[in-house]
Structures are given as C-alpha cells and as structure tokens.
Amino acid sequence: LRVGYPEVVFTEGKDIEHLRRILIDMLNRDANILATRMSEEVFENIKDISENMIYNKIARICIINPKDVEKVGKVAVVTGGTADIKVAEEAAITLEAFGNNVERVYDVGVAGIHRLFLNLDKIRDANCIVAVAGMEGALPSVVAGLVDVPVIAVPTSVGYGANFNGLSALLTMLNSCAAGISVVNIDNGFGAGYLASMINKGFTKNGGER
C-alpha cells in the first residue's frame, strides 16, 4: 500500500528469536524497515542480518535496507529540555524516513521562554509542529498560541516526584487552552512523527499517496 515507505516494527517486548525471524522475512521481500524501540543490546544481536543498516542510539531506531526517499514540506520538532531529545529524535527520524524535511528546535521550554522566541521563525513556516515536553509540559500550549498549524503534543516521562511518569505532562497537554493541539501517548515519538508526516504530506500534496 504505502509504496516506497518503510514498514514499521515495534521491537520492545518481542522475543529476540521471534524478532530476528520477522526482520529476515521482511528483508526477503526487500522491505525498507523502520524498527523502533530497539535497545543497543538487541541491535548487537540482530546486526548481522543485513549490511545495510543504520542504528540511531538516541532515537533507539534501526533503519534496515533504507530506500531513497525525496523529502518534502517541513515539520518542526521542538522540545522543552535536553532530556526530551530522545523522544523527539524518535519522531524526527520517523519523519525523515517517511520523506519529510525536519527542523529541530531543542531545549526551548517555558522556563527560558526567550529561547523559544529567538527560534520562532524556524517554527512558523512548518506545516505541522511536534512539541515534546516532560515535567510540567507547558511548551505545546505556548507554541500553539504562537502558530496557526496543527501542534502534536508528546508528553514525556522525564521528571520526578509528582510527574508520576509523565502523567503530569499528559494532563497539561490535554487541558491546553490553546486551539489546534492534540496529544499522543507518553513518550510516543513514533506516533507523533507518523501523524505529522500524514499532515505534512497532505499539506504539500506531493507524491499523491492518498
């Protein structure tokens, strides 16, 4: 169906032997694979199955047998802090693998909001914004108040104490007073990236995959 785009495998919780078999089957039909949530340990175990692999340790994504894909439009990926970058990179790498230009704007959270304003130009001309934040999770609200495109909010589990593993940021984002925001699961960088790709593609009408 999605000709040219990667097939996605969620590796977390999969038995290592089971995972090897799935990946080899896919390679046998020459698939382009985006394997998410892959630990270094799992990567070490499966890295012999192909010579054409790129493993991104921060995003915990392994791209196997990548295809050349033209990048269109633009999605901005912003984070509140530096600890949110691993989730942001899951989104960004997913976006690039699906053929989107990505603008990364990291560490611009509300406690130092001037950094956000200094980077506003980079954000404003994107077709869609993925806003990633932990702790108090206020960044997506502020961003959505400043732009007029869809903002996909990704709460992260970054923080401690009353953040309750991301619940705090999740609730903040669901209760945003700004219009144009929607939310995905805690730490779900892939889901945000995939949805942002859909929106950016629709906005730039390239390729006609729909």
Next chain:
Amino acid sequence: LRVGYPEVVFTEGKDIEHLRRILIDMLNRDANILATRMSEEVFENIKDISENMIYNKIARICIINPKDVEKVGKVAVVTGGTADIKVAEEAAITLEAFGNNVERVYDVGVAGIHRLFLNLDKIRDANCIVAVAGMEGALPSVVAGLVDVPVIAVPTSVGYGANFNGLSALLTMLNSCAAGISVVNIDNGFGAGYLASMINKGFTKNGGER
C-alpha cells in the same frame, strides 16, 4: 488574523453580565461569533442582543451574526453511540462554521461493527476524521486501522461506573495500537473540530489563509 472566520467564546463558567458585555463588544465590531458550551438558560438571557442568531441545543453552540463561508473538502464525524452525538455536533457545527463540508456517521461503535463497515465509503474519502466515543472508546482505533488520514479521537464522559467520567475512553484512545491517531480532552468537540478544520483546509489548499 483569521479574516472571515468566527471568533470563539467559551461561555461556560462566565458570569452572565460579563458574557453579555463581551458579546456586545464583539457585535459592535461586527464580529461573526461562535459561542460554545451555552446552556439554554444562558441563551434565553442573551438572545436579545442580536436578531441574527442560531442556537443549536444539542451542540450547545450559539452562532451570532454568521457570515457566508464557502465549504471546502470534507471531514467525517463518527460516533460510537447516540449519547455521544452532542459532543460530535459540537465538532460538526464548529467545522461548518469554519467552512468545512461535514459527513456525519453516527452510532457505528465496535459492539455493532457491521454498521461501521456499511458506512466505510462515506468515511474513506474524508481528509480527516473526528471519532467520538465514550464507554470503552474503541472506535477511533478501529477507524484508524481502516483509513489512511489523520484521526482525531474525542473521548466522551458517556458511561458509568469504571468509566470514571471519561477516563476509560481517554486512556483507550491514548494507547491505541493504530497509527495516525491523536487525542483531545474529554468531551472537547470544539477542539477536535477546530483542529480538523486546520487539517482539512491544509489538505484542500483553498482560501490560502495560511
């Protein structure tokens, strides 16, 4: 900024005198107003301020001084049950007021999933889907598995017992295994409609407001 589109007022919790003053000020500058969460009681109180008003009792929306707006593209609004319709109509009326064609497909929840399949054609050619469900909230997941456009999931507070006022449907939607879904606050039909309008407009590139 958004020339031609309505200005939005969230009426719930606003003091009645305060609300009158806000609305009259807006009318004085000839604004087109979309007033959400308006009870019948409040409507009775303020209905003398203009002769050009439409009150929708189910959506609890009052449109004041409406402007003619061309409708473009298509957004499908689907619900799991009939009790979810009031939230769905908040989304649908918002979508229409902002210039989008709307396809309503109600009462197609997972317990009688054949009704969803009977209506699949109406849903598939939309640019975006607003999927509204209470109780177990499974509809958006099923829909997202069947289409390839953004699905905006709206959990509703419909249900009893362990639904904990919509928490159950909210969690279901956040944990969806399907890709392309994002979630707004419980009962937030307006937020879903506004975001769906952004996406549909971007996809149909009419009017060039961005």
Next chain:
Amino acid sequence: LRVGYPEVVFTEGKDIEHLRRILIDMLNRDANILATRMSEEVFENIKDISENMIYNKIARICIINPKDVEKVGKVAVVTGGTADIKVAEEAAITLEAFGNNVERVYDVGVAGIHRLFLNLDKIRDANCIVAVAGMEGALPSVVAGLVDVPVIAVPTSVGYGANFNGLSALLTMLNSCAAGISVVNIDNGFGAGYLASMINKGFTKNGGER
C-alpha cells in the same frame, strides 16, 4: 499578636448559628474580621450583626469592622483566564486587608502569551507574584522564567474533562522547570494571599511586625 491585622474565619462548612456566635464574639472584642468562602446566602443571614461590613461577591469575602491599614510594597496577582478571577480576588482582597498594594493583571494565560508580555512591566517590580491558573496551569512557569521574585502558584478547578477538578493544573505547577515557584492547594486564594503578604512585608520591612 498580629496587631492591626484582621482575624480570619473560614466560613465554609460552618453551621450558620455557630458562625453567628463566633462572629459576634469577635465583634465584642472589637476585632477586624476577614471572613472567607462566604456565600451570598450566608451573608444575607448574618449581615445584621454589624453596620460596618463590606461583602465582595466575586471573592466571596466579607470584611467586618475594617481598620485603616497603610498599604506597602507591591504584590502582582495574575490569572490565566477570566474564570480564574474569583480565586485571584480571594488572594487580592486578602492582600489588601493585610496592608499590601496589589497589581491585578488578569487573563494573560499562555494561549495568548503576548498579553502577558504587554503587561510585563507591571509584574516585574512586584516583590512577589501570585499566579492563578486552571486548565493546563502553565502560567506560573512562564512568569517565573521572566521574573526573579517568589512566585506563588494557585491551581484552580476551572476546566473540564481531564482537568479532574484542578488536579491537572496542580501537577503542572508542582512540576514546573522554573525556579522560585511554590504551590498552594487548588482554589486556595486566601492561602496564597496570606503568604504573599508575609513575603511582601518582609521585603519592604515596614511596620516591623516581625
């Protein structure tokens, strides 16, 4: 002990006859009284006990037998939305009754953050800021990132759905990445005002009550 300052009575949940007796006893020793959380209904019932009363319907505070008190320093009271004003006024009236100058800056929440920046001067020279917000509760974090004085955050129960009666705003504020913030109970305008008064007095060292 606190010569010249009002004695405080929390009226909510007190039996009406019991409350009358308490207030009359206090008046008999010529006390200056700040009675909080007083409904209009309760006020109607007790208003005959003194000729020297001011009832503030929005703050739900009744000041009985007020004393002249010089106002010193400055505390800014800011709100995210208009529905938060009733909690903000509980803080502001408390602050004034305890002899503090108050700067009110309302409806400057993060979804329209330019309004906050337009009012920054009024906020910056205060000795302490009371920041009141419901829904996503992000205002105190943004404010604390812009000033260098204590920010007392007051979550409100304003909102619906996943705000869970103020839990959302409460968690946001507790998890703030900005330094210099602390939090009081949901809707506790009095507690915030009382603490802000302590801080403002200490900073302005007038009156020497400590």
Next chain:
Amino acid sequence: LRVGYPEVVFTEGKDIEHLRRILIDMLNRDANILATRMSEEVFENIKDISENMIYNKIARICIINPKDVEKVGKVAVVTGGTADIKVAEEAAITLEAFGNNVERVYDVGVAGIHRLFLNLDKIRDANCIVAVAGMEGALPSVVAGLVDVPVIAVPTSVGYGANFNGLSALLTMLNSCAAGISVVNIDNGFGAGYLASMINKGFTKNGGER
C-alpha cells in the same frame, strides 16, 4: 473432588524450599500438578523432583505428572498483538490440561481488524472465547459484537506510558458496550482459562451441540 484434573500451584512469590516441599508432597499422593507463573530459574531448581514434567517457557507453566485427559468442546483463545501471547498461552495450556480443545488465533487486534475477520470461522463455533489484549484493549468488545457466546476478557500489562501497567486495557474491557463480556485481573491467563474450562465443560456435557 475434581477427579482426574490437575491440582494447581501458584509458584510466584513462594520461597523455593517451601515450593519444593509442596510439590513433593503432592507427588507423593500421585497428584497431577499444574504449576503456574514458574520462572526458568525456579524450574531449573525443582526439575529433579520428577521425571515426568513438561515446562512451557512462554506460558511459564510446568505440568508435573500429567494424566491423560480427553479433550472436549472448543475454546478459542485470541490476542490483539504478539506480546500478549505469553498471557494467552497461560490460558491455553490451562485449558488443555483441564481437558478442552483450544483454537489459537493470535495477533488479530483492532488496528488490523481484517485479520480478525479472516479468522472469524475459527472463533464462531467455539463455546467460549478468551480474548487477550493490552494497550487499548479493544479486541474483546469487537469479538463480543460478532459472536453469541461468553467472552472472557483478559487485559495485559503490555504497552507503555498511559497504559499504566494494564489499567488502560482493564478499564476498556470493563466499559465494553458489547453484551456477554466479563473481565479477569490484568495478565490473569490462568483465571480466564479455568473459567473458560468450566463454561466449555458445561456446554458440552451432553454432546457438544449448542
């Protein structure tokens, strides 16, 4: 009482020496034992107590001194994803040990609902269905809408973020709009299998036709 059927031991949390003693006592009276939640480590420790043992690593069940038991009727065990299989196998192995025919239909969750429809025939003639799902947990609702036999829903702890260790799937299943569903504890494959056996046996006691 239950002549011919296994005695059940829940091994998790039991001291290893205590467990050995229990199992040896049972073997001394020639019991047929179904030991659940047994880790590989525990199995290695106790495997010398009998020569007649089968250890299933996925289901984490050890059957000791098995008796021949005729299998009757049919129970279908279905899962949403592949990570749910370990819980499903706990149910399936329990069902088989208690004398029931089992039909396994795995990885047919709602995000790819066509796989469920392709397998509908296998499910429809069962006397009872055990439906196992994590994340959003919508599978049992969909299944119950398609069949007319009891559906025992088993939420799993599979997922991350807002699934809160299975709470999400649990609430989904409790709030199902479909009739004929009931729910057991998170990851409780044994409980579901035992109950399904009771139902299947009751249905088939007299010849197996429903």
Next chain:
Amino acid sequence: LRVGYPEVVFTEGKDIEHLRRILIDMLNRDANILATRMSEEVFENIKDISENMIYNKIARICIINPKDVEKVGKVAVVTGGTADIKVAEEAAITLEAFGNNVERVYDVGVAGIHRLFLNLDKIRDANCIVAVAGMEGALPSVVAGLVDVPVIAVPTSVGYGANFNGLSALLTMLNSCAAGISVVNIDNGFGAGYLASMINKGFTKNGGER
C-alpha cells in the same frame, strides 16, 4: 437471530423524544422490549405508547410487549447487603425476561457469613451465580470458594468514603484468590444477567443436568 428474546434498550442519557421514537419503531415491528435504567420520570412520560408494559421500580426496568418464554435451568442471584438489591434485581429481571429460573438470596454478605451458609443449598445447584456486593465486595470470593460453577461478580457503588463509588469493590473482585470468577462494570446488573443467561442456557440446552 435470538428469536423470541427481548430487544434491549439502554435508556439512560437518551433524549426523551429520541427514546419515544425508538420504542415506537420497535413496537411497530411487534418487538418484545427490555428497557433498562429507566427512571420513574421517564416511565411516566412514555407509558402511553403501549398497554402491555410492566415497570419494575427497584430494577428500573420496563418490559414492553412481553412474550411468553419458558424458563429453564437456574441462576442464583446473591447480594451482600440490602442496598445492593436494586442492582441484583436488574440482573434477576433480565434473567427472567430471557427465560431463566432465578433463585434470589439477598443480604448474605461476609460480615454475617452464617446467613450465607444457611442458604448454601439454594445456591449450590445453580448453573451460574451472579454475586452482587458493594463496600468491601468480598462476597463473590467466598461464594466461588464454595461452589464449582461460574461466578459473575458485580461490584456496586454502595458505600462511602474510601469505596470511591465502587472502585473498592471492583478491585476486590478482580483480585479474588478464588478460581471461576469474572467481573463486570460497577452497577452493571444487566450485563451480569445477560452473561449468566448465556451460560445457563448453554448448560441446560441438553436437559439441565450438570
């Protein structure tokens, strides 16, 4: 499909005009209707639509145009206290309308467990037991330890304080150490009755002996 059995309407939350229309449509095709969660107020409003109606105020069920249905087998419905009876009756009336014999054994909760033992004979020969309890919700566990048939546990919202509207009883039942129990939503008497009917029918299809 289910020839002779009632069609079910969940009336709670349905607009009164909408409900009338649904019921009249059903009557026009001579349906036998079981309308649940009907308040007295709603019954007064719709009672003119048929002359053949039975309204049960405790169960809040209205049966319209009942058909003669032979009752088979036996289901026991037990409650912990007297306040649980309204939920139990929702189950019992549903069971009878679907053609099952019902044995009611009320107010036999664990705080006075001798009453349960005095009634054990009535319970033991049932094909299925619906066990309804609020507060600490321990009854289904005790019952399941005494019988060898499926026990459907129904937590109720009866209680106060730390029962959190039925959460306490719900968790108790999900965590039962007894085998053969499954759980439905808080106060869901209908769901329990419908499932118990399925099981009793399956057990008795061939003559009634277990």
Next chain:
Amino acid sequence: LRVGYPEVVFTEGKDIEHLRRILIDMLNRDANILATRMSEEVFENIKDISENMIYNKIARICIINPKDVEKVGKVAVVTGGTADIKVAEEAAITLEAFGNNVERVYDVGVAGIHRLFLNLDKIRDANCIVAVAGMEGALPSVVAGLVDVPVIAVPTSVGYGANFNGLSALLTMLNSCAAGISVVNIDNGFGAGYLASMINKGFTKNGGER
C-alpha cells in the same frame, strides 16, 4: 519509659554507617533492641556488634540483646495466603518481643474458607486478632464477623495487576461492613503487632479474663 520492653529501630533506608552508630549507642546503654526491616545483607554487615543477637530472615527482624519477658494473654495472627506470612511474622515476632502469647493461624483465606472454620477455636479466645491478607483482602471482614474482639487488618502488597501494590487489599479493609476492624499501612506488620500488644496488655492487666 517502657521499662523492660525493646527499643525499636526501623532500619530500611538508613545509611549502614549511621545504623551501626545508632545500634552501638543503644547497646552502650544496655538497651534491648528490635530492629525491623533488616535485609540479610545489612545483618551480615552489623552482626559483629553484639554476641547476643537473633536474626529472623522471614520477618526481617533482628533482636539484639534480648531481655527475658513474661508473655501474657493471647493475640491471634491469621493470614489469607502463604505469601502473606512474612508480614504476619513481622507482627508475631514484635508481639512476642513485647511479651504477648501469639497463636499463628496461616493460609486460611476466603477462597478456602473451611480452613478458617476448622481453626476458629484457636482464634476465638484471643484478646485481639491481627488479620493479614493481600490480593482481595477479604479475610479481616470475615474474621470480624465471627469474633467479638478488635481485629487489626494488615493489607499486603502480595498480588499482581489490579492489586496495585496493595491498594486493592487496603481499600477492601477500609470498606469492611463488619464492625470492630481498623487498618494499618500496607505491609505494616510491626505497626499491627505493636498496637495489638497495647490492646492485649490492657485486656490482661488484671488477670486475663475478658
């Protein structure tokens, strides 16, 4: 103050060097010490400080420099399952160290309630009962319905899934319909033992007859 009775040290979370110092100080004034929550690892580290120590691995209690203490009256300690025994032993060892006779009645939970009835005589003549249970936590309710002395309920964290680390058992016990029950923290065997000792001593001070 409490001449002859042990001084109590809660060792969990204390730095090992800090703990050594505390214990040695106490020994220097010839104290009788009851050190709770002591892991085997900590015991190995500190066991050189005295020659007069008894370490109980199951209760995780270390008694140092024990004094002879006459045992009076009787407290029954009962558990639902075998996994609850470690918490029960914390209570029992505490009770004995404080001079109380203890009757242990383990593994008599509600799923096999006949075992409780077989042991009723041992329980009935106690002055106080400590009832320890995890999972559904129903045992204390049943016990309190059968006896007429104070029942101290101890929820344990034993279980999985929807027991949420003991929350389930805790809520069950707080909502008990039986009179004469009170509850301590999850896994708090020491607290229950200490309180039971107070009660038993008060009851037996004058000869032991109730």
Next chain:
Amino acid sequence: LRVGYPEVVFTEGKDIEHLRRILIDMLNRDANILATRMSEEVFENIKDISENMIYNKIARICIINPKDVEKVGKVAVVTGGTADIKVAEEAAITLEAFGNNVERVYDVGVAGIHRLFLNLDKIRDANCIVAVAGMEGALPSVVAGLVDVPVIAVPTSVGYGANFNGLSALLTMLNSCAAGISVVNIDNGFGAGYLASMINKGFTKNGGER
C-alpha cells in the same frame, strides 16, 4: 449476644418503607436501637413509630427505646477543627450508647497545637483515643506521639481541592510515623466508636486501672 447493648441499623441508602418495617420489627422484640446516618427528613418520616426516641441532628443518630446502661472507663474523642465535629459526635454518641464515658476535646488541630497541649491531661488518662481530622489529617500522629494507648484515627471528608474528599487525610493517617495508630474509613465515626468501646471495655473489665 451483646445483652443490653443497642442493635445497630445503618439507615443511609435504605428505602424509607423498608426502613420503617425493619425498625418496627425490632421494636416488637423490644430492642434498643442505634440508627446511624439518619437525615432529618428520614427522622420526620419515622418518628411516629415510638414515643421513646432521641434524635441527635449533628451526629445524625437516632436512639430508639434506649436502655439504661452504666458507663465505664473513658474514651477521649478529639477533633482537628470544628467541621469535624459531626463525625466526632457519631463516634461519641455511639460510645455513650454502648456504655462508655466520653471526654470530648474539639478543635485542637495541629495548626494551633497549643490548644492540644492545654488539654493534654483530659486525654492522657483515657483508655483509648478517637482522633478525628480532615484536610491534612495530622492530629492522630501528634496525639499518638504523646500518649501510650490505642489511637483510632478517623479521616473526614472536610476540606477542598487536593483533599479529594478525604483521601488526603486518609493517606496521612495510614502513613503515620507514630506507633499505636490504626485507621477506619473516611467519615466512619460509628466504626471508630464501636471499636473504641470494645477496647475501653476490655481495659476496664477488671476495675479500670491501667
């Protein structure tokens, strides 16, 4: 069994006709009745059934056909604030009806702890203390640190915001660092009084000296 003591009826949630019947039956066998949680409205309805009734509006208890009962020993009932008095009176009236001397010490919560110290003598010679508190619920911990008898902690639902209807006080009490405390359900004055009576009776059976 409990000769001379009242039989207890929990009236809340009982149908009025059902309640009348229960009470009349009890009167017919000349019972002494303690009816708890009785609203004024219910009292008005049933007050014709006996001429020998005392209704306590604050405690919401109705004593019907009271018997003379000698009062022994002493239980202290303390509260943190004045709003907790209604729960405290439920305990106190229960205690008196069961033949215990009661010392009431109200409004001595931790925010004004000197009031507690002023009243320490009254508390110290009680055999048992019922400590009632809402909001932060710290009173029982402080009291238990000052006395050496059992303290029964009763959390109340008094407060607002993050007290979550008594959850805050409940958790405080369960986590008390003081020894000798146990906890009953939120607002459960009856349960605390009944248990305190058991303890006081046991302590005084033989002359009253501790």
Next chain:
Amino acid sequence: LRVGYPEVVFTEGKDIEHLRRILIDMLNRDANILATRMSEEVFENIKDISENMIYNKIARICIINPKDVEKVGKVAVVTGGTADIKVAEEAAITLEAFGNNVERVYDVGVAGIHRLFLNLDKIRDANCIVAVAGMEGALPSVVAGLVDVPVIAVPTSVGYGANFNGLSALLTMLNSCAAGISVVNIDNGFGAGYLASMINKGFTKNGGER
C-alpha cells in the same frame, strides 16, 4: 545576571558525554557551578575536569569552582526523620552556595514532637523555614502553626505502602490548615533551597541583587 551566584545544572538523566561538555564550557567562562542530583558514579567520571570541586555525597551536589560568598540572614532547614536528610541537605547546600546562613534541625517529626519544641528557639528567628518530611508529612503544618514566617514544605518519597512514593506527604502539605505554607515537588530540595534563598535575601536586603 546573578553576578557572583552559581549557575545550576540538573545532571540527572543527562548523557555523561553531554554533561562533561556542558560543564567544561561553563568552566571556560570561569563559572561557579552547582551541579545537582549527581550520583557518585557520575562524579567519578567527571572529577578530572577541575581541581576545584567539592562533592557532597548525601546531598548529591557537586560544587565546581566555588566563589567566596558572604552569608546573610538565616534559613532553618528542618526534617521529620533521618531518612529525609538527603533531601534537606540538597536544600541546605543550595542555600549556602547562594549565600545564606543555614540552621539545620533534623529528626524533629510529629511522632516525637517534644524534640521540635526543644529546638524552637533555633527555628523562630529564621527568615524562612524549609520543612522536609516523608510518610505522613505533618511537620510543616505544625511548624507553620508555631512561627510567623514563610514555610516551604518539601514532601519526600520516604516511606512505603500507602505513601505512594511521596503522594501521601504531598497531599498532607497541600491541605495544611496552617497559613503561610507553600509546597514544592516531591524530593525537590533544590527548588525549596532556591526559593528560600530569594525570600531570605529579600528579608535581609543585602547585596541588592534585586
């Protein structure tokens, strides 16, 4: 901006290489650094970057390139137990690094409240109090009732069972009946210290940094 005061780095969750780079950059501009939440393991790794470092193992703070700073005023840091000391030291070390005199008063929690009274003089002349407590978290309420300066309450995660990782102490503090209290995140010693420094500085008007 804050000339002379340390720059703060939150090290937890930062990649070790990333952290080294940040710290070296800061040293290159001769910054005075306060690095919080630094484990011993991380300290070992980075300790070669400067010869001028002080690592405090209990507070988990590393001060790099410290500057001489005059200490003014006084802040009291009090704890309920000894396990709270690590959080208290995070506050105290922060306070000292920012130029405040600190009075440490540890292990004075409510279960042994006489120790608090013995130390009252040390506390009373402070400009601000940081009150740190886990488990039931009652200390800040008691302290605030005894003094007339701002009390910053720090809940800790110390405890077990129903303390739910600090939630219990957090709710206690938010619901305090005493005036003048505000709360920071669970275990947030740094945040409390930073805010206390602001207040103490304002009160002592030294340095004029505002």
